[in-house]
Amino acid sequence: MLRVGSVILFKAIKEKLIQSGLLIEKERELRLLAACIVARGHALLEGVPGVAKTTMAKALARLLNLEFRRIQMTPDLLPLDIIGFYVYDQKTGEFKLRKGPIFTNILLADEINRASPRTQSALLEAMQERQVTIEGRTFKLEEPFMVTATQNPIEMEGTFPLPEAQLDRFLVKIETGYPSSKGFKEMLKRIDEIDNAVEELKPIVTREDVLKAVEEARRVRVDDSIYDYIVAIVEESRKHPAVKLGGSPRAGIAILRLARAWAYLEGRSYVIPDDVKAVALPALVHRIILKPEYEVEGVTTSQVVNDVLNKVPVPKP
Amino acid sequence: MKNTHIISMLILLLLALSTHIVLAEWRDELPVLPRHTPGFPRVVNNELGDYLTELLEELAKAQEAVETSDSFNEVVQDTEKREFVTGAIETLGNMGVLSEDDVNSLTSVVQGYSDPELLRAISDPELREMLIELYKASDVSPDDLEDMYKFLEKLRAEGKVSSGDYVAAMEILRRISVRYGYKTVYDAADKAILDTISQILRSEEVRGAIRSAIEALQEEGLPRLLSSVDSTSGIKLPELGELENIVGETKTSAPANMPILASFPSLPTLTGFTDLKIAMLIVLVIFCVVISVYLASRYGSALASKLRRTIALRGTAIRRIELEKMPIPVRLYWQSVEVVSAITHIRKLDVQTHREYLEKVSPHLGELAEAFKEVTESYEISRFGGVVSRDVEKRAMMSFRKLRGGGS
Numbered sequence A: 001m002l003r004v005g006s007v008i009l010f011k012a013i014k015e016k017l018i019q020s021g022l023l024i025e026k027e028r029e030l031r032l033l034a035a036c037i038v039a040r041g042h043a044l045l046e047g048v049p050g051v052a053k054t055t056m057a058k059a060l061a062r063l064l065n066l067e068f069r070r071i072q073m074t075p076d077l078l079p080l081d082i083i084g085f086y087v088y089d090q091k092t093g094e095f096k097l098r099k100g101p102i103f104t105n106i107l108l109a110d111e112i113n114r115a116s117p118r119t120q121s122a123l124l125e126a127m128q129e130r131q132v133t134i135e136g137r138t139f140k141l142e143e144p145f146m147v148t149a150t151q152n153p154i155e156m157e158g159t160f161p162l163p164e165a166q167l168d169r170f171l172v173k174i175e176t177g178y179p180s181s182k183g184f185k186e187m188l189k190r191i192d193e194i195d196n197a198v199e200e201l202k203p204i205v206t207r208e209d210v211l212k213a214v215e216e217a218r219r220v221r222v223d224d225s226i227y228d229y230i231v232a233i234v235e236e237s238r239k240h241p242a243v244k245l246g247g248s249p250r251a252g253i254a255i256l257r258l259a260r261a262w263a264y265l266e267g268r269s270y271v272i273p274d275d276v277k278a279v280a281l282p283a284l285v286h287r288i289i290l291k292p293e294y295e296v297e298g299v300t301t302s303q304v305v306n307d308v309l310n311k312v313p314v315p316k317p
Numbered sequence B: 001m002k003n004t005h006i007i008s009m010l011i012l013l014l015l016a017l018s019t020h021i022v023l024a025e026w027r028d029e030l031p032v033l034p035r036h037t038p039g040f041p042r043v044v045n046n047e048l049g050d051y052l053t054e055l056l057e058e059l060a061k062a063q064e065a066v067e068t069s070d071s072f073n074e075v076v077q078d079t080e081k082r083e084f085v086t087g088a089i090e091t092l093g094n095m096g097v098l099s100e101d102d103v104n105s106l107t108s109v110v111q112g113y114s115d116p117e118l119l120r121a122i123s124d125p126e127l128r129e130m131l132i133e134l135y136k137a138s139d140v141s142p143d144d145l146e147d148m149y150k151f152l153e154k155l156r157a158e159g160k161v162s163s164g165d166y167v168a169a170m171e172i173l174r175r176i177s178v179r180y181g182y183k184t185v186y187d188a189a190d191k192a193i194l195d196t197i198s199q200i201l202r203s204e205e206v207r208g209a210i211r212s213a214i215e216a217l218q219e220e221g222l223p224r225l226l227s228s229v230d231s232t233s234g235i236k237l238p239e240l241g242e243l244e245n246i247v248g249e250t251k252t253s254a255p256a257n258m259p260i261l262a263s264f265p266s267l268p269t270l271t272g273f274t275d276l277k278i279a280m281l282i283v284l285v286i287f288c289v290v291i292s293v294y295l296a297s298r299y300g301s302a303l304a305s306k307l308r309r310t311i312a313l314r315g316t317a318i319r320r321i322e323l324e325k326m327p328i329p330v331r332l333y334w335q336s337v338e339v340v341s342a343i344t345h346i347r348k349l350d351v352q353t354h355r356e357y358l359e360k361v362s363p364h365l366g367e368l369a370e371a372f373k374e375v376t377e378s379y380e381i382s383r384f385g386g387v388v389s390r391d392v393e394k395r396a397m398m399s400f401r402k403l404r405g406g407g408s
Helices: A009-019 A027-038 A053-063 A079-083 A117-129 A181-189 A191-200 A207-218 A224-239 A249-265 A273-284 A292-296 A301-309 B002-026 B047-067 B072-077 B079-095 B100-110 B115-121 B125-136 B142-157 B163-180 B183-201 B204-216 B222-231 B240-247 B276-323 B328-344 B354-383 B390-404
Strands: A043-046 A068-072 A084-089 A094-099 A106-110 A131-134 A137-140 A146-151 A172-175 A243-245
Touching: A009 A027, A009 A053, A009 A249, A027 A043, A027 A053, A027 A146, A027 A172, A027 A207, A027 A249, A027 A273, A043 A053, A053 A068, A053 A106, A053 A146, A053 A191, A079 A084, A079 A117, A079 A131, A084 A131, A117 A131, A117 A146, A172 A273, A181 A191, A207 A249, A224 A243, A224 A249, A224 A273, A224 A301, A249 A273, A273 A301, A273 B354, B002 B276, B047 B079, B047 B183, B047 B204, B072 B079, B072 B183, B079 B100, B079 B183, B079 B204, B100 B115, B100 B163, B100 B183, B115 B125, B115 B163, B125 B142, B125 B163, B142 B163, B142 B183, B163 B183, B276 B328, B328 B354, B328 B390, B354 B390
Parallel strands: A043 A146, A043 A172, A068 A106, A106 A146
Antiparallel strands: A084 A094, A131 A137
């Protein structure tokens, strides 16, 4: 079993959050976020306000002993508000660098689609390059670095929807919804504890452990038949009748990386078809463009991915 | 009960097949029953009708292509027109209206083959020699070309040259005229080619061939055929009265907007059912159904069970060949899947992973669930983890034995 320190990473995260009463029906979302860090990707969380998107990202950062920052994206936000800028120091007579909130480990870009396309581009460029350039000087961002952007699927007024090319930069799109009635009741009962619990969470691993996990996840074994399976899924996504633009090779890479991380978080040193199935939906759902006639009929990209998974045979024997 | 249904369905299917075979053997002897609901207009739906419709459309398109062109050069330059005309020439060749040589020559001209190819396509050796000489000559005057043009016209008028050779010769003449810039001869040759192709497409031979095809449709093709002819305005076919003379009195019904409506729509007759053989066949079918229902209810489940086992064994044999190269835990897993699916009646789907299958069958396996879980885990480690150790093999073997009921 692969371990970080003395624990299986995700099992430890989960146990800690259950103990503190923070984990209520968001296990899948939390695991995807953790997998995203291990796979060196970025996550787009889509959900209505008040479904614990911020709490989840914050709790994960605390448990992994990582620095967490949050930016509230607004239309008047400028790129330099994110990446930083030089200010003139009258005492020394020199320009001093004031680093922006991007210099962190986990950055929560709340309501990313409210920022102007220019600001979005600056952020997405930093996500891709893992570095920022301020006044001609390039600064490497500290690893691990993950952007968790959120967007509200309902409110569209006053927003700048992310183009497909930029959506492709996110390794996963996690669609998060309301808890069940039971979960909701549970949450209400524990609301006072939850408020303090996030602040009181103690790290279970060090930053170095997380970096080690990133390295180890790369060495997770992938059988040849698993590669075939991923290829078949991505190719099948292009053949679906409702699809205008299917999965790109980058989508296949995303599935592979996430599947490795998914297996690693479970303490396995090899990928199984279940890992691929588990990550295919969040890895593909934002990369598929539907034909308008199917879109108006109410077909969703999630349905398409599920159709694909129900059609492609798993490796045999 | 479920098996009884399956067996009944199978027997009915076999009966339906055997009835079909018997009917196929009797086809020539059985009276022809009308195929449509009473009053429903008959349409041509046999291959001959479709073929004829396509033929008429093809010829109409070719004629339109030729007649809407001011010059033959226009036909050659326009890909669509060129294809229509070439297609029509080939079809006329297939129908026997044009000889093989004519088809070759005409196709070479319309498709714009090279000069040597065109010269080779001329079947008359003397004419070919003359044209080669003219083609090779270093200095050709307008008079020479005019003489050749007149000569070709004369041959054509006297019927001493085939259509294909005439058109090919005119095309050579046209090309030589271009070389020397003699517009008068060029225009005359161009017009001669266009007119000749048009004449071929409207010739009496073509009409005769179409009439023959119509005669073949005498029994049930007329209404739609005429409708097709009407839509293909370019084709001049025999007039309606003339057609009726050819095919005899029409017996079929047709919608009001059809060109002809000889009488009220005819109703299908039921005279065929009076035939003794049909009656016997119906009695036989009823008898077989009664017998098969009785047999299915009595022996259905035993037969279905045997059938299923045979199919399963056949599948197993094929899979065993595939599995021979795999590690022992992988082989044991697939054998376990067969055992489990036989116990639970839940088949492992191709899109189902080993874990999904385990989750689905576990509630139905009772005490054996743990053994199958062990086999599945061993399979996973060997198959995807690449670990083939003695321990894993031993664990898989023990669990498989438990599953099979052989004890450890």
